[in-house]
Amino acid sequence: MGRYLLRRLLYTVPVLLATTFLIHTLVFVLPGDPIQGLAGDRPVPASVLAELRHRYHLDQPLFVQYAEYLRGLLHGDLGRTFTGEPVAEALAGRWQVTARLGLTAWVLEASLGTALGVWAGLRRGRWADRLVLGGTTLVIAVPVYILGYLAQLVFGVRLGWFPVSGTEAGWPTAYLLPGLVLASFGAGYVARLTRTSLLEHLRADYVRTASAKGLPRHRVVVRHALRNSLLPVVTFLGVELGSLLAGAVVTEYIFNLPGIGQQVFQSIQLREGPTVVGVTTVLVLVFCLTNLAVDVLYGLLDPRIRHD
């Protein structure tokens, strides 16, 4: 197990190098001039243009830029955004917001989704089941921005239970409503996945055997059927954790949460090379680690899977 972990962690190094180089190249070869883009429809004096190009290494060839970037990275310097803020500082602040939002959404998604799925699965064809199926179809079908604005109007403006937007109220108050909106799609999906998987396993031979042995119902369901039916759910939730932590552009926009999603979107628009590459580097790391966690969890859920 320890060797497996070590090997997997070592794999992330080449993955990181390759992705940063790829993203760097992509940002570099994009046509256009980020500095002129910043100035809008007003021409920038040549002297200012030259200075800014030099400041952000935009006057250098691709490999020099990349080498500069790696050199900075080794010293813990991720470069500066076009407004002069150090990328590392900008990311640190934004990262907290996204992590809080992502984890809140993920916990809501996992708990609500599996609970609803089990509830519906055990009451197949009854009103609880139909309610869950109908409700999940609805949230999966409605786009996030509509859900978001509706939630703001209903729970923020009309009922006043939650703040409408922003992070001022702190965790958890400020993150519950956006977390719920962000989680809705995934929770619907998890509920349906759990329900189907559970139904399949409830019909399996080993569950019948367990019941025949005289085990109490809850033990049969929890220990035997549910544990096995959670495998696909865990796979899904693992990937979800990665993408939730990668930032939710729309949710962060609607709820005015200054997180990673917002930053990536703005930086790509501005062609802000250092920021895009910096964010991507961190995100790749997050994806590698969550996938590793999922693979380890497999082994715990299904003893047939071993990591040697």
Added chain:
Amino acid sequence: MLTGGRQPHAARLPARAPLVRTLLVRALLAFGLVAFAATGCVRADSEDDRPVPAVPGGAYSVALTEPDHLTPGRTTSSYALQVLQGVFDTPLALDPRDGHPVPLAATSLTTTDQRVWTLKFRAGALFHNGEPVTAAAFAAAWDAAAYGPSGWDANSYFTQIAGYDQLNPPEGQLPTTRHLSGLDVLDDTTLRVTLKAPFSQFPMLLSFPAFAPLPQAAFTDPDGYDLHPVGNGPFQLDGAWRHNQRIDLKRAASYTGPRPPMADAVHFRIFTSKDTAFTELQAGHVDFVTSVPAARAYEAKRTFGRHYAVRPSGTMDYLGLPIWDPRYAKPELRRAISMAIDRPGITRAIYNEVFTPADSLVGATIPGHRAGACGETCEYRPAEAKRLFQQAGGFTGTLALYFANSDPSYLQWMTAVANELRQNLGIRDIVLRTMAAADLGPILNHHQATGPYRQNWVADYPSEQDYLAGLLGPGTRSGWSDPAFNALLAQGDAAPTPEQSTASYHQAEDLALRELPLIPLWNWQDQTAWSGRVGNVQLDPYAAGLHLEEITVRH
């Protein structure tokens, strides 16, 4: 929920019944949510509509978009300027009623030849940190902004001052001095400014925030200063700017200038989505939204009534013509394109009449603006357009329309323009070239566009000269160069009285409208809505926007 859910044999019912029921549940749920939300659009504080007493004190909040910088010379973003309006006193300010310059940090500005100007500043004024505001503090700020290697945004605002060219040598060279030779500090309160050439509009320029003074701290720790600017205005920062979250201002104890603030504090809350900001205003958590999205015009008017104002702005949209392409060489063809565009139709359908059709090259709020200067060229006359189009010999090949994707409404109106050109002129082959602003900028600046493009102009100061010189003067992106036009501009710049300047600028505008290298489309307007907690709302169409110091708060 629906009745009859608890049937013991629900699982064995025919497949149809649960499906119908599920659909019904879903429909009801959706309907209920929407209906609930719709009735929820009530302003939380609508019960208090009494006038706000004009007493000092209290705090209010303003929704803002994240600025780029807060050092005056480093920014030209309107969001930053709104904050700086409270933190800095510029030498002059613009009267919110008609835009004429009035003294603010200066007490007088005199000239005999429109070229050498003498500024006298108020004695005894202090920065928020206690440092005296001297003529040297102004000169230092202007030097820093005009110095090319500073890379500051407002650099080009100093072009007129003698010595600018030495601070901004051609590419590849470094300046040998850091000081504008046109600035002479005569004593602590007197600054003499020498311009390259006579420029009658100079007083207006001095109302722009980049001309505010800077204390020593701005140069010893520029990054720290940008987060916590120390100014000479009625408000000072209360803690540093928290990126993407908030900027807090409080009454400056050291302020002795002519516009003492009414409120004790102003809180700017930074939003990425203007829709969210408007929702927060409805919830009663924000007191001002100065840019309500055009799509919510009717809703804003209905919910806020007396607390809603449409503020004309100097910002305009144009359709630039690639006059370097021989197909667009004839003014008749350019006029035909202009007359084929239904401006009132587009501003109504896409901008809910928040934008208004343009009838001149300069904004409708600018002193000297003549309603209808553009004449029938800017009216919708499809038949006449078709006639002119044929007279000019028609059009061959592909007509490409260039614009940035920064706002979804650009695609909407460009599509409308494309359809009108197709219908009214019979140009078959029209394509839309939409791209990121970073891509479009170089294409337009290097005259590589092969078709009409969206051109936008935000006025720096309310003078016709700002539009005419900025859009069509020598060396601009329009590629237009007309000696007669340039001579008229220079004549207006050198004229001894405002009336004479205006007369020359009018002639220049008429000339440009005859040749039409640039088609005026519409004037922007901003919608502002505010809560019942605040009163004495003073909004101007210039850089200052909301007059922070005037606002009174019910507390």
